[in-house]
Amino acid sequence: MxxxxxxxxxxxxxxxxxxxxxLGDPELKLSEQDNPDPRLVQLARMLGRQMARQHYDAQLKKRG
Known part of the structure; x- marks a missing residue:
């Protein structure tokens, strides 16, 4: 494995x-379409960058 x-x-x-x-911040809001919770947007961007790095690293290992 x-x-x-x-x-x-x-x-x-x-x-x-x-x-x-x-702590102390309200919970993330998932239902507001026009004004998403900025913390949720920030988390999504950070996770996207992490996934992109992992994918890039995997592609480099496959080729080299």
Missing amino acids: DAIPKTTVTQSDREELREGLL
């Missing part, structure tokens, strides 16, 4: 995640 490749998380990614997890 192949191990999941580890990716590095930048300091800015950590800060973004930490800011989104601060």
Whole structure:
């Protein structure tokens, strides 16, 4: 079974995640179409960047 490749998380990614997890903030809102919760958008962007890095790393390993 192949191990999941580890990716590095930048300091800015950590800060973004930490800011989104601060206690005292209201829960994420998923139903507002015109005004999505900025923390949810930030989380989606960060997860997208992480997935892109993982995919890129996997492609490099396949080729090399």
